[in-house]
Amino acid sequence: MLKSKIAGIGHYVPETITTNDDLAKVMETSDQWIQERTGIQERRYAKKHEETTATMGTKAARIAIERAGITPEDVDFIVFATLSPDYYFPGCGVLLQRELGITKTEIGAVDIRNQCSGFIYGLSIADQFVKSGMYKNVLVVGSEMHSMGLDYSTRGRNVTVIFGDGAGAVVVQPTEDANSGILNTKLHSDGTYAEKLAFVSPGSHGGYHTKKQGYDTEYGFDENIEYGEIFVTQKMVDEGQLYPQMEGQFVFKLAVTKFPEVINEGLTDAGLKASDIDMLIPHQANLRISQFVQKRMGLRDDQVYNNIMKYGNTTAASIPIALCEAWEAGKIKEGDLVCLAAFGSGFTWGSALLRW
Numbered sequence: 001m002l003k004s005k006i007a008g009i010g011h012y013v014p015e016t017i018t019t020n021d022d023l024a025k026v027m028e029t030s031d032q033w034i035q036e037r038t039g040i041q042e043r044r045y046a047k048k049h050e051e052t053t054a055t056m057g058t059k060a061a062r063i064a065i066e067r068a069g070i071t072p073e074d075v076d077f078i079v080f081a082t083l084s085p086d087y088y089f090p091g092c093g094v095l096l097q098r099e100l101g102i103t104k105t106e107i108g109a110v111d112i113r114n115q116c117s118g119f120i121y122g123l124s125i126a127d128q129f130v131k132s133g134m135y136k137n138v139l140v141v142g143s144e145m146h147s148m149g150l151d152y153s154t155r156g157r158n159v160t161v162i163f164g165d166g167a168g169a170v171v172v173q174p175t176e177d178a179n180s181g182i183l184n185t186k187l188h189s190d191g192t193y194a195e196k197l198a199f200v201s202p203g204s205h206g207g208y209h210t211k212k213q214g215y216d217t218e219y220g221f222d223e224n225i226e227y228g229e230i231f232v233t234q235k236m237v238d239e240g241q242l243y244p245q246m247e248g249q250f251v252f253k254l255a256v257t258k259f260p261e262v263i264n265e266g267l268t269d270a271g272l273k274a275s276d277i278d279m280l281i282p283h284q285a286n287l288r289i290s291q292f293v294q295k296r297m298g299l300r301d302d303q304v305y306n307n308i309m310k311y312g313n314t315t316a317a318s319i320p321i322a323l324c325e326a327w328e329a330g331k332i333k334e335g336d337l338v339c340l341a342a343f344g345s346g347f348t349w350g351s352a353l354l355r356w
Contacts, residue, residue, distance in 0.1 A: 003181035004130035006354065007137075007173040008070075010063025011324040012056050013166040013311060014046040018147075023161055028154040034161045039287020043164025043312030045147040052086045054095035056167035057143030060320070061096065065139070068171035072100040075171075076135035078109040079125050081118030081142045081316035083199070083345070084149060085111070096141060116283050116344020117187075118142055118316035119168070123340070123352050124185035126172040136174060142316035143167035149199075151243040159244050162286070164312030168320020179335070180355045183270045186262050187350040197251050197345040199244040201236045252289060255343045259293045263341050266353040272337065277303055278356075279332050283342035284308035284318035293341075305331060315344065332356055 019042045020031035034040055046056060057080065065072055080093040087095075093109030114121045119142035126138035146163035150156060175181045236242050259282065267273055274297045282290045287308050294304045305326040314321060319340050326332050336356045343349040 002131055002133060003175050003177075004127045004172050005175040005177075005181035006170045006356075008064040008066070008068025008171040009169070009320065009324045009327060010060045010065075010067060011166065011168040011317075011321040012059035012063070013321065014044040014051060014056070016045045016047065017042050018045050018164075020161070023152075023157075026152050027157045027160070029157050029161060037286075037288070038162055039291075039306075039309055040162065040312050041309045043310075044166055046145050046165040048148070051145070051165075052095075053082050053084050053143045053145045053167075054086050054092045054099055056145065056165065057082075057092060057096050057141040057169065058099040060143065060167040060169040061100065061139055061141055064169040064171050068137070068173065070137055070171065072102045073105060074137050075100070075102060075105075075107060075139045077107055077126075077129060077138045079112060079122040079138065079140045080109065081112040081114065081122045081140070082144055083113065083115045083118070083315055084145045092141075092143065112316070114316075114344070114348045115346060116285060116313075116315045116318070117342035117346075117348045117350050118344075119319045120185065120340060120342045120350035120352055121187060121348070122316075123170070123172070123182070124187055124350070127182045127185055130172055130174050133174075138172045139169065140172060140320075141167065141169040142318075142320050144315050144317045146315070149243065151240055153240075155240055156243055158248060159246050162313045164314050166311055166314040166317045166321050168317050168324055170320060170323075183353040183355060184266050185350065185352045186265045186269070187348075188258070188262060189346050189348040191346060193250070194346060195245075197244075197246045197347070201241045252286065254347060255285060255289050256292045256296070258343050258347075258349045259289070259341055260296050262343075262349050262351040263293075263297065263339055266339065266351045270353055272353075274298055276337050277339050278336035279326060280304045280339045280341065281319055281322050281326065282306070283315075283344065284311065284322060285313050285343065302331075318342075327356075
């Protein structure tokens with residue numbers, strides 16, 4: 001039976017390092033405060049007006065393509081996961097295609113808007129395309145440039161201190177080796193509490209949707225305003241509503257429940273158990289979440305890879321960046337059982353189990 005495997009992997013992080021002490025210069029926070037709550041020591045910020053989500057994704061993609069032993073012209077399909085696209089539209093998939101110089105082949109490109117679990121969703125899509133025989137070289141990219149859309153004030157510190165920029169990519173190819181490849185992917189979502197972790201403005205709702213759901217946040221909605229004038233209001237600007245919002249404790253409690261559930265779901269489906277995992281790569285949302293999940297799963301330190309300390313939360317890019325680093329460091333070897341897991345805004349969550 002035809003299966004799919006990760007044939008090449010690459011990542012890119014910007015050169016500029018922003019430490020917790022750097023952030024403490026522009027907002028009321030401290031290195032101790034940030035590390036105690038998140039485990040983050042520093043993060044990378046892309047070069048403003050020089051780098052974008054698409055250009056960072058391209059750099060990671062070129063490495064993955066080379067390591068897969070193919071050329072950009074061999075790519076059959078592009079899956080691009082991000083919550084920080086270059087433009088509101090079109091998506092980054094076609095921009096990546098242009099950056100790679102493969103527009104003449106007119107291959108398809110799809111953008112995934114599943115935030116922190118975007119890479120897992122993208123990998124699952126690639127897996128299905130390859131197993132069906134539709135495509136032979138699917139490029140999956142997760143890339144984020146958060147630094148362009150954060151609130152660098154005390155008002156926004158709870159969110160701003162968490163996020164960083166970067167990109168990761170893989171090439172998914174078919175394999176007939178029964179002892180390697182993607183074993184399964186498990187995907188879930190629940191939109192009940194979508195606004196608990198969201199970037200709702202600007203948006204086409206004009207404040208209506210959030211009020212309808214019973215949330216207290218006011219987005220400047222006025223029934224007398226003509227359509228076309230409510231995309232961005234002065235109230236949104238004045239009150240900092242043009243930034244992401246998060247209820248941290250709510251997200252934390254849900255994450256530490258869903259992470260183990262979806263990991264165990266994949267293991268059970270494959271007839272395996274937690275002790276069989278050679279390497280767990282959790283989405284780098286918060287080091288405290290990863291540590292909680294590790295303890296609940298009964299995993300040793302050498303069975304879990306974390307790099308949030310260096311890069312912060314790079315959402316859709318965090319898993320491929322961490323996976324690539326772990327592989328480059330020799331922590332993932334041929335035949336190892338690798339588990340990828342993510343939870344994020346939506347809420348969406350998922351896992352991928354693979355034999356390296």
